[in-house]
Amino acid sequence: MNKIHPEESNLSPRPIRQEQEPASEEITEIAKGIYRLQLPVSMPGLGHVNCYALEDKKGFSLVDPGLPGKDSWNSLEARLDDLGTNFKHVHTAIVTHSHVDHYGGVHRLRDDYDVEVLTHSSFSSVFGTDDIMEDPDAASLDLANDEDIEKLREMLSRPTPWGTKREPPSVEELRKWSGSNTGADSKSFQVPKPSLTVEDSEELEIAGRTWLALHLPGHTHDHLCLYDPIDGFFFSGDHVLPTITPHIGGMGNMEDPLAVFFNSLERTKEFSKVSLVLPAHGHPFNNLVERANDIIQHHVDRLQLIRETGDSIGEASVDDYMKHLFKERSWGDMAASETYAHLEHLRILGEVLPEEKQGVKTYKFA
Numbered sequence: 001m002n003k004i005h006p007e008e009s010n011l012s013p014r015p016i017r018q019e020q021e022p023a024s025e026e027i028t029e030i031a032k033g034i035y036r037l038q039l040p041v042s043m044p045g046l047g048h049v050n051c052y053a054l055e056d057k058k059g060f061s062l063v064d065p066g067l068p069g070k071d072s073w074n075s076l077e078a079r080l081d082d083l084g085t086n087f088k089h090v091h092t093a094i095v096t097h098s099h100v101d102h103y104g105g106v107h108r109l110r111d112d113y114d115v116e117v118l119t120h121s122s123f124s125s126v127f128g129t130d131d132i133m134e135d136p137d138a139a140s141l142d143l144a145n146d147e148d149i150e151k152l153r154e155m156l157s158r159p160t161p162w163g164t165k166r167e168p169p170s171v172e173e174l175r176k177w178s179g180s181n182t183g184a185d186s187k188s189f190q191v192p193k194p195s196l197t198v199e200d201s202e203e204l205e206i207a208g209r210t211w212l213a214l215h216l217p218g219h220t221h222d223h224l225c226l227y228d229p230i231d232g233f234f235f236s237g238d239h240v241l242p243t244i245t246p247h248i249g250g251m252g253n254m255e256d257p258l259a260v261f262f263n264s265l266e267r268t269k270e271f272s273k274v275s276l277v278l279p280a281h282g283h284p285f286n287n288l289v290e291r292a293n294d295i296i297q298h299h300v301d302r303l304q305l306i307r308e309t310g311d312s313i314g315e316a317s318v319d320d321y322m323k324h325l326f327k328e329r330s331w332g333d334m335a336a337s338e339t340y341a342h343l344e345h346l347r348i349l350g351e352v353l354p355e356e357k358q359g360v361k362t363y364k365f366a
């Protein structure tokens with residue numbers, strides 16, 4: 001009765017996740033002085049980033065002011081205009097973590113409007129001083145120039161810790177993000193230096209409320225969340241998202257990012273009085289503890305799947321595991337990086353033995 005005809009099932013598109021929805025022009029007033037603005041993002045699985053504007057007597061603080069480039073900047077300008085304000089009244093940018101869809105707008109806000117930039121004290125490029133984008137040469141590349149764009153692609157194809165070469169973004173992608181049509185230069189992709197930093201559990205006065213700064217690493221090493229214990233608002237950044245699981249990658253500077261993430265999720269469950277989660281992608285939601293549990297369970301299930309895969313395929317590379325764990329449409333650097341993070345977690349637990357074949361890491365279950 002309920003059988004779906006095979007042709008029909010092929011035709012039915014995958015449901016669009018909230019996080020993939022294109023940026024709406026609508027502004028939501030979450031509470032007095034807290035507004036959700038959506039800025040356009042075109043990245044795998046993401047259609048917008050939420051930039052939250054918090055109003056006080058001095059003007060506005062912006063949480064995660066979006067990507068670099070004209071598209072995002074013009075949208076932000078239009079949203080501020082709808083709020084009856086403009087860039088001159090923005091005094092602070094708060095950045096939840098060191099990913100470009102969250103910090104990209106900071107450079108221009110600081111260069112043109114001298115805003116303060118507030119982050120967790122560990123905020124930095126995940127690649128440290130080795131980051132290609134921190135290279136002074138990268139800042140001088142002209143992305144409208146074919147030769148320079150190839151140079152940047154070469155720089156971006158740095159080897160992975162599991163011994164393969166990264167596939168750099170295509171010329172089209174780099175142009176789209178940073179070419180003359182978006183008005184962003186390669187400097188906009190550098191992780192900005194904060195002017196104000198906070199430590200875990202520090203209290204912050206923003207927009208007439210007292211927020212507790214929470215360092216909840218995992219998605220990145222420097223991830224900051226903000227919690228208002230009076231009204232129960234919780235800025236979750238990408239730490240907890242409503243319908244997708246945040247990417248946990250092995251390319252960063254944490255030895256066992258999955259273990260770090262598990263710890264942060266366990267800690268998140270202590271905030272059971274949160275009444276409204278304000279994520280960086282997707283719609284606000286209220287079941288923080290349930291969502292943290294779901295994300296933990298997702299990774300527990302993935303680890304189990306890796307164990308079963310290992311039993312059937314034997315000694316195998318990260319890419320081999322990835323091909324068993326992900327659907328073909330998802331194969332690529334991000335899927336490999338997440339697979340690597342899971343395999344390393346099992347290695348550190350002593351469940352799997354690492355080997356190396358011609359410079360490429362392989363894993364074998366004991």
Ligand SMILES: [Zn+2]
Pocket residue numbers: 049099101102238280281
């Ligand atoms: Zn993000």
